[in-house]
Structure formats: C-alpha cells, structure tokens
Amino acid sequence: MLLVSLALVSTAWLAAAPQDCDDVGSWSATCQTVNTGSSIEIGADYTAPGTSGGGSGSGGGDRGPGRGPQVDQPVAGADEECNPVVGCRGNYEVWMLPEVTLADLASFTPARPSIAGEPDGVAVVGMPANFVAAATEQQIAGELFDLPVVVRFTPTQYVFHYGDGSSRTTTTGGATWPALGQAQFTATATSHAYGARGTYGAAVTVRYAASVDFGTGAWRNVPGFVEATAGGYSVRVVEVRTALVDRTCLEDPGGPGC
Structure with a gap:
C-alpha cells in the first residue's frame, strides 16, 4: 500500500x-x-x-x-x-505557494511617476490647464519568503491633486493637446480650471496593482494598491483681460493694460 x-x-x-x-x-x-x-x-x-x-x-x-x-x-x-x-x-x-499581502511587498517599491502641464507652469483663471502624468509597468526581481520572486506593478489609477483643494481620479495619465489633436485651453480627461489667481502646487498619485510570480510562469494578483506620488509642479494662475486701445503697449507703454 x-x-x-x-x-x-x-x-x-x-x-x-x-x-x-x-x-x-x-x-x-x-x-x-x-x-x-x-x-x-x-x-x-x-x-x-x-x-x-x-x-x-x-x-x-x-x-x-x-x-x-x-x-x-x-x-x-x-x-x-x-x-x-x-x-x-x-x-x-x-x-x-504562500499567500502574499501588500505588507509583504514593503521592500519592493515602484518608481515615482512624473507630472507636467501645459501651458508650462502657467494657467489662466477660468480656462482649462492640461496636466499629464507618466507611469509605466515595472517588474522587480527579488526574494520573498526565502523564495525567488518577480513582483509586477501595473499603473491602474491616477489621482491628480491640483493644489486648490480639488482633485480628479482617472484611469489615464493624460496626453498633450497636440497628441490629442485639440486646441490649447480645451478640456481634457485630466485638465482643471482654476477659479482664482495665485500659485498652486500640483501633484499626482499613481495607484499600482501588484502581482507576483514565484517562477511558475503564472501571475498571482495581490489585493489592494501600492501608491507612489510625484509633486513639486508649480502652476502660476493669471487673469487675462482685454481692452480696446488706440495704440499698442509698444507704442504707449503707459496705456491701459500695459
């Protein structure tokens, strides 16, 4: 037997x-x-x-x-x-195979995303400013529970913080106006219109879905998200006013609006 x-x-x-x-x-x-x-x-x-x-x-x-x-x-x-x-x-x-939690992946850290905007560093009150974040899928090899493992981080959500107390969550990092075939100051999936003049610090938080492969060739999803934040993008918001004048500012530097 x-x-x-x-x-x-x-x-x-x-x-x-x-x-x-x-x-x-x-x-x-x-x-x-x-x-x-x-x-x-x-x-x-x-x-x-x-x-x-x-x-x-x-x-x-x-x-x-x-x-x-x-x-x-x-x-x-x-x-x-x-x-x-x-x-x-x-x-x-x-x-x-061991069960894996986000706490077990503390030693595996995805790279920080990047954030930019257009017009570069400037926005106009009441008009959309476009923001673009960049994040990529990453695979990091290492050891977990004394076993060789590869951890994969896949960006799934982008949370844009515009610095004026408002935010937006999207599934895309956005794209530039030329790439979208749109004119400047038109709304996009990641744009934001500021309501007042001032200087604001914008940031983006990327939520990565994690999965692991212990050498079997099959990825096993880990519940939850791993977050990485990029900040430090400063936006100066100005007002634009128009006036009818008989001469330009070059011709009359002391004229209205000059």
Whole structure:
C-alpha cells in the first residue's frame, strides 16, 4: 500500500475523491483518500513498470490473487527531484505557494511617476490647464519568503491633486493637446480650471496593482494598491483681460493694460 501525505490541499479537491490514479505503472483500484483535517492520505496498490504480479521485489511470497509485488515506501532524499516552489518528487512532499499581502511587498517599491502641464507652469483663471502624468509597468526581481520572486506593478489609477483643494481620479495619465489633436485651453480627461489667481502646487498619485510570480510562469494578483506620488509642479494662475486701445503697449507703454 502506497501512502502519500499532501499538506494544505484545497478542500474543494476532496469532493472528487476517490480519484483515479494515473502513472507509468498500473493501479489495481481507484485511490482511497482519508482526510485527517490537516492532511490527506491516499492509498492504492501499485504495480511497478516491467514487473509481474507473481512475487515480491526480492522473490518473497505472493500478496494475493491479482496483486503485484510490494512497492517500497519512497525514502526522503533518494532520487528526489525538488523545486522550491512545487516541492519534491520522490518523497511526495508538496509545498503550497504562500499567500502574499501588500505588507509583504514593503521592500519592493515602484518608481515615482512624473507630472507636467501645459501651458508650462502657467494657467489662466477660468480656462482649462492640461496636466499629464507618466507611469509605466515595472517588474522587480527579488526574494520573498526565502523564495525567488518577480513582483509586477501595473499603473491602474491616477489621482491628480491640483493644489486648490480639488482633485480628479482617472484611469489615464493624460496626453498633450497636440497628441490629442485639440486646441490649447480645451478640456481634457485630466485638465482643471482654476477659479482664482495665485500659485498652486500640483501633484499626482499613481495607484499600482501588484502581482507576483514565484517562477511558475503564472501571475498571482495581490489585493489592494501600492501608491507612489510625484509633486513639486508649480502652476502660476493669471487673469487675462482685454481692452480696446488706440495704440499698442509698444507704442504707449503707459496705456491701459500695459
């Protein structure tokens, strides 16, 4: 009888027990499973490839009608093929991938985004000023739980803080007016119109979705967001007034509006 102990196996898998076993040898019956609450024991009679059911592996007595020879219990360390992610074959030890939280990723930090605007550093009261943020997907290799891992950060949300107490959350970092094919001072998905003169400090916070790959080739999402903020973009907001004059400011520097 071959017993295999599997730790931390999903209880949903147990609903299918007993399971048919498939290997290079042959099983005399379907696998029988026993759930102990913390592990699962699977047992079945097994005939090794290239042998017959006549006697034991060393010429011993028959185990009964229709049964193959006794198969020795696998010994830990003998002909093992181990992987730090999926465990070992040979002693039938199975390792489950660890659950990852944002707190576990404290040592993995995405690069800060950038923020710019147009007109560059200037805005007009009551007219849209366009803001553009840049952030890219990043993959950072390292170690987590003593296992090699790659952490991927993908920008998913942009929160623009305009410095006057207002903000806007978008799924895009925006684009320049020429790139959008729009005229200057037209509204965009990331623009903002200031209501009063002054100098304001604008910033953007990018929310990154995180996922991890422990070398299996499959990305596993981590709940929540990792945030990175870029600030320090100063906007001087001015008023624009028009007046009818008979001469330009070059001709009459002391004239109205000059």
